[in-house]
Structures are given as C-alpha cells and as structure tokens.
Amino acid sequence: MDEQDWAQVVAAATRAPSIHNTQPWRFVATPDRLEVYLDTERALPVLDPTRRQQVISCGSLVEFAVVALSAAGRDGDVDLLTDDADPDHLATIEVTGTREPTEEDRRLAAAIAQRHTVRAAFQPRAVPVDLVDRLQAEAGLFDTWLKPITRSEEEVATVFLISRAEEMEQSDPAYVAELERWMRTDAAAVDGVPVEAVPAGDPHARPSNWLIRDFVAGSREQHAFLSSGDPDAPPPAVERPVVVLLGTEGDDRYAWLQSGRALGRVLLQVTVAGLAASPLTQALDWPATRSRMQSRLSLVGHPQMLLRIGYPPEAAGSAVSGRRTVADVLRFVPASS
Numbered sequence: 381m382d383e384q385d386w387a388q389v390v391a392a393a394t395r396a397p398s399i400h401n402t403q404p405w406r407f408v409a410t411p412d413r414l415e416v417y418l419d420t421e422r423a424l425p426v427l428d429p430t431r432r433q434q435v436i437s438c439g440s441l442v443e444f445a446v447v448a449l450s451a452a453g454r455d456g457d458v459d460l461l462t463d464d465a466d467p468d469h470l471a472t473i474e475v476t477g478t479r480e481p482t483e484e485d486r487r488l489a490a491a492i493a494q495r496h497t498v499r500a501a502f503q504p505r506a507v508p509v510d511l512v513d514r515l516q517a518e519a520g521l522f523d524t525w526l527k528p529i530t531r532s533e534e535e536v537a538t539v540f541l542i543s544r545a546e547e548m549e550q551s552d553p554a555y556v557a558e559l560e561r562w563m564r565t566d567a568a569a570v571d572g573v574p575v576e577a578v579p580a581g582d583p584h585a586r587p588s589n590w591l592i593r594d595f596v597a598g599s600r601e602q603h604a605f606l607s608s609g610d611p612d613a614p615p616p617a618v619e620r621p622v623v624v625l626l627g628t629e630g631d632d633r634y635a636w637l638q639s640g641r642a643l644g645r646v647l648l649q650v651t652v653a654g655l656a657a658s659p660l661t662q663a664l665d666w667p668a669t670r671s672r673m674q675s676r677l678s679l680v681g682h683p684q685m686l687l688r689i690g691y692p693p694e695a696a697g698s699a700v701s702g703r704r705t706v707a708d709v710l711r712f713v714p715a716s717s
C-alpha cells in the first residue's frame with residue numbers, strides 16, 4: 381500500500397461516528413500496516429473523563445477502515461492494544477494479502493458515505509425483526525451483545541434514566557460549556573456537531589418516547605424558528621424505532637474497542653438495509669445512571685451504547701458533519717530500504 385492507497389482508506393474510515401464529532405484519532409501508516417492512535421488532545425473531560433466513548437468511536441473507525449480496505453481488494457487483520465508502552469496505540473490493521481471484493485464488501489463500503497446520524501423523528505413504520513436478528517449476530521462477532529429494549533418495563537426504565545441524565549446534564553454548567561464548544565454554525569467546519577444536524581425543536585415535544593440529546597437547550601430561541609406551526613395540522617404520527625443496547629462483559633479499553641467495532645458494523649448494516657440510526661447515550665454518560673441501567677435491566681455486563689434505529693423521514697436532508705482532512709490525521713512512513 382502506498383501513501384495514496386492509505387489516504388483513501390483513511391478518508392473512508394474517518395467518516396465513522398464519534399462522540400460530539402470530536403474525531404479523537406490519528407494514524408501512522410507503513411506499506412503493510414495502519415496504526416490507530418487515540419488523539420488525547422481532543423478529549424471531552426466533562427462528558428467522557430475515562431475516554432470510554434472516544435475509544436468506542438475509534439473502534440467504529442477501525443471497522444470502517446477494514447471495510448474500506450476489503451473494498452479496495454485487501455485483506456486485513458486487526459490487533460488491539462498490543463503496545464504495552466503506549467495505551468493510546470489502540471489498534472493495528474495489518475494487510476495480509478489481496479482479495480476479490482465481494483458484493484457485500486462493496487455494499488458496506490458504499491454505506492460509509494451514505495450513513496449519517498439521523499436525529500429527526502423516524503417514520504411510523506416497524507423495523508423488520510430479521511434485521512435486528514442480523515445485527516445481533518454481527519455484534520456477537522466482536523464479543524458484544526445487542527439487546528433490543530422491547531419489554532415495556534425495560535422501556536419505561538430506560539426512558540426514565542435518559543431523561544434523568546439529560547436533566548443532570550442541562551443543569552451542569554461545565555457540561556453545557558463543553559457541549560457548546562463542539563457545536564458548529566459554520567457549514568465548512570471540519571469537526572463538531574453542525575447546528576443543522578440537530579432538530580430545532582425541543583426534544584420533549586417530539587412524537588416519540590425517546591428523548592434525543594439536547595444540543596442547543598441554552599440557545600433555543602435563536603434556533604427555534606423553523607416550526608411552520610399550522611395550529612390545525614393533525615399531530616405527527618409517533619415514530620416506532622427499535623432501540624438497542626450494546627454491551628460487553630468487561631469494561632476496559634479492549635471491551636470499549638470491541639463494542640465500537642460492533643457499532644461500526646451495525647451502523648453500516650442498518651444503512652445497507654435502508655434505515656438510519658442515532659445514538660442516545662445520555663444515560664451512559666454518568667456512572668450513577670449507567671449503573672442504574674445495569675441493575676434496572678438486570679444486565680449481565682456493561683452497557684456501552686444505546687442506539688435508536690428506524691426508517692428515516694423521506695425528506696431527511698440532515699446536514700453532513702465535517703471531517704478533518706486526511707493530511708491532518710495521517711502520517712505515512714515509507715519502508716526503510
């Protein structure tokens with residue numbers, strides 16, 4: 381692989397989702413391997429002091445890289461956390477040979493460019509059960525369980541914990557200040573969450589039980605202009621997402637990376653099936669609500685990611701979030717002669 385080949389893989393990989401679009405990663409490539417590092421300068425000390433959610437983000441990036449590599453006709457082996465001297469060296473993808481890309485490789489690679497976090501209310505259309513079964517099998521490949529929240533008492537408990545966490549966050553000035561630092565109004569921004577990518581209205585007023593993260597609570601007057609407000613219009617149909625919890629037996633960097641890899645695969649399969657997703661991780665941000673989720677849902681292991689999945693609205697038109705350039709994140713080291 382030369383620098384150009386790696387640049388293409390890295391451009392695809394960095395379309396991966398990341399908490400607040402912080403893109404907490406950087407790469408070193410040589411002709412036969414790509415090393416992935418956590419970029420500790422892009423931390424979220426209030427929301428994510430242990431860096432759990434940033435490491436999950438890097439896990440999904442690793443799978444996006446593997447998918448891009450397969451579609452480019454290369455096989456890759458992934459090793460996690462092999463560098464005892466540097467815990468921020470999260471993964472190494474070693475190129476082991478060539479392959480003829482399969483139809484599946486191409487579909488998944490095409491999904492990388494199509495996927496976006498869709499926070500708008502989904503269509504009131506049920507998610508196919510066999511898709512959820514497929515996602516469960518896919519997550520299992522990475523030692524990650526995927527549990528649909530279907531029983532009503534589990535749904536009530538989860539919805540309660542999300543709203544409790546959201547309330548705690550909105551009343552914490554340090555959380556709000558950190559969130560505001562990652563909001564973007566400039567369409568050309570290379571990181572952060574574009575204000576156009578979050579619904580303008582109050583999340584509590586949505587036709588859904590599931591409360592999405594409120595990115596603009598403090599400045600709603602400025603952004604709440606788009607509701608066309610016909611008072612006689614019928615109420616919108618209630619969305620019917622499937623909400624799934626991903627979790628792992630352990631709760632260390634290895635487990636976080638594995639659940640991130642599962643997340644990456646799950647999101648691409650969801651996109652291939654014509655659906656969309658958005659994470660709802662407020663209740664997992666804080667030790668108190670995260671551990672209550674464990675006990676209220678009698679979980680075996682640790683919850684890592686809560687994901688809402690459904691059919692996107694027809695006119696989804698959600699803003700595409702920016703990415704740093706490949707030159708900003710990749711250093712290529714040619715083979716020494």
Ligand SMILES: Cc1cc2nc3c(=O)[nH]c(=O)nc-3n(C[C@H](O)[C@H](O)[C@H](O)COP(=O)(O)O)c2cc1C
Nearest residue numbers: 397398399400401433437496497593659660661701
């Ligand atoms: C670990 C993790 C947690 C996230 N939590 C939330 C969340 O609670 N609410 C939300 O709307 N988006 C959440 N996101 C989505 C990111 O905001 C999104 O991936 C990022 O802004 C880039 O946008 P894109 O996914 O459309 O490319 C999360 C993403 C990751 C990887």
